Amino acid sequence: MDSCHHGFVIEDANMAANVVCPAGDGGDTLHVHVSLPSGHSTSISTDSSTRVLDLKTAAQEAFGVQFLQLTFNGRLLEVSQHLSELGLSSGDTLMATIVTPQIVASAGAVALCCAGQVVTWGEPQCGADSRMVRDELKDVRQIVASLSSFAAILADGSVVSWGDPRSGDSSMVKDQLKNVRQICASCSAFAALLADGSVVTWGAPECGADSSKVQDQLQHVQQLHASSSAFAALLEDKSVVTWGYGECGGDSRSVQDQLRQTKQICSHYGQDSFAAILSDGSVATWGYPPGGGDSRRVQHQLKNVQHLQASWCAFAAILENGSVVTWGGKDYGGDSSAVQHQLKSGVVEISAASAAFAALRADGSVVTWGSPQQGGDSSSVQDQLQNVQAIQASFGAFAALLSDGSVVTWGDPQDGGDSSAVKHQLKKVRWIQGIYKAFVAGLNDGSLVTWGDPKCDASALAGHFRLL
Template sequence: MATSSDVFFELPELSGLEVAAGTCSATLRANCSYQCAHLAKPGRRCRLLQGSLEIAPITPLAALGLISGTCIPVVWPSSSAADRHPLSRAFASIKADGGVVTWGDARAGGDSSAVASLLTEGVVQVCRTSHAFAAIKADGGVVAWGDAGRGGHFLGVAPLLTGGVVHVCGNSNAIAAIKTDGSVVTWGNFGRKGGSGDSSAVAPLLTEGVIQICGSYFAFAARKADGSVVTWGDVVGGGDSSAVASLLTDGSVHVCGSNRAFAAIKTDGSVVTWGFAGGGGDSSAVAPLLIEGVVHVSGNSHAFAAIKADGRVVTWGDADRGGNSSAVAPLLTEGVVHVCGSSRAFAAIKTDGSVVTWGFARGGGDSSAVAPFMTEGVVHVCGNSNAFAAIKADGSVVTWGFAGRGGDSSAVAPLLTEGIVHVCGNSNAFAAKKADGSVVTWGDAGSGGNSSSVAPLLTEGVVHVC
């Protein structure tokens, strides 16, 4: 199981795609390989590499100089801040045949009956907003459902979503899709100071070259193949990056969001931040620690945590929500390999499999109640709004935080003692996928913590939960 959140770690899940015999067509792009990877692991984000360089979906294969039998490394990062829960109250699972099962708050996308006929097969990725979902099918077409104003309907851009989509990303009220040619299509909420469903203000910059999109609550940031970053949406919440524009023209290798700010890692390991100052947009207090050596950044609602190459952690943003980690500072000076946020706290996994937590106590920042279970063997941590769930090497799960939102998993404890390979959190609940393809849920019943209405569909064959 992968324990990293992006390719900057040494521990991502790796595989490879072999180049078929014959010369690559001058017009064939790497998206064909991305589609193969998506079919192999539906629902999972992936990145293709050539040496230390990332191959974008828009890259012409002929330009890579590949020969028959060449193996292209594929990285499947585990769930991370890049896929943060946008306060959703529903879940969607992809099954081995590409069908989709949904449950939870019907108004938030838990009821997909209106598009059921389009979700019986072929789905390779699903993303969500606070009240809707969007799914990519193997042919590159998109299906959306849920609240129409928050991404569940894309009538205005429908002709652009019939094929060629390689990735979809949601924030609270809108969705952005990357196409094979690196262009971007957006839909959803158009309010909130130039809401992020409307990208017309930066449309000329989104016609090609985009390889990553990240959402804050009401804004998006798109990273391009040339290392530049384009932003739009709520001007206070990260949609306006003009204050740091000169630092975002090249060299960006990853972008991460909190609810109201963004942080970009550059090739030299430095970090650039923008957006609402109190939400992590102002990192001046720790600036000397962010000029080099950063390999990963994770965001929660109002703060960021950065891991450096030597395994230490640097935090900034709202002090009460994890921006101040001084209470556990001696435990964060080395050996950290993964950091995950709930809305108001952080949890860090160390090389020995132990876990360190900080931030709002009731939101998961205080893990003392389960401390004996987290001194070793933890391989992954997932957060929701106010709780965490940790997977251990033996496949068991440990939970803590606000009891009613998934911090208390005692009702399903016998089902969480072994075999868990993935955990996903939404606003108030968790869903865990087992090695046998079944799913276990807990937390707030109305938010998907109770999946009894679709239980017969979740006993086997599930390959991903969002």
């Protein structure tokens, strides 16, 4: 059957019959094909003045999905372009891929970035109100959240930030924010890594926004990492430079001699310490001692370390043989002695909530420890935790994606540990994402399901997602 809606004619026998897209302003008629990697394709007739955004929206509705990315002759198309700019001829084929959106959250707001576009929701004071920068948020490549602000890297390497002015106002350094490769956030500050290996910071000075004392050392930087109030930069020569609040990891002088052959740094903006895997497989730690900054109790076990994960006051290390070593706050997962017999081998991945850990084993089973209220006790769902493919964490809960596309949750109900209200929707799930105190699941048809903190509920924005 043929459907004609606002200037588009779409021909696809398996297509949904209700496609809504605006027409262009007039131009040469084009008949193009849009094809998925699976071979499923649809033919669309429109005019050359149509925007890529509108063509993409038509294709999304034709395929019954919500997030597509279009390429032509191997080149990614920007949604702001018009078809007349692409050199298209009738009969040409555009390739479409279904993309997974990037979703990040501050303490009270959520930002979804997909195919260059951004949608925000939640509490305005925490960054949900992005209207002031709406015209600038185009062709977004990466988005990062602090506790109350967001920062986005655009395709041209510039940065747009918004939210709480104390951390989200980058106007003072805007001229320096060019060719940005990475952005990292502490609780109230941001650090941007530029293509030349230098670093630009902004936000609350006490949380790492003031890098003036180490600015001459911040050259040839490869990666940036953040704790709650400090930053750590891994340099090209494998050394480390730190700044910010000293007790939260801004002062690494006690381990500086060890940080000469660093492979990986671990922390996040809820943590007050850092841990680093060194080239010989050992670990160096610094920052708040009770929160994981002091690993002397288990230092003799920290050999052949492959991966590190952090809760808010503890660390967990996966060793080469698949065993796990933990340290830090006992009530935050630093003590795994109760389940150590299950952590002697076979662990392939660890996820962390604020005060608990969940380890995914090679056989698809799950082991949890830490605060029982925040996900450390999974006994109520243990019989369901089989054939687990992936685990995600919110502030106080976990969600496991099973091989059959269903989801199992546990932990604090208010943080997404109780998904019973949306259980009937959680089928054919393709991916899950923890977002502060809630979860988002992406289904095979491209739709989204959210549960947990009501501030993170995306259902009211369902009509906007088709525009991404």
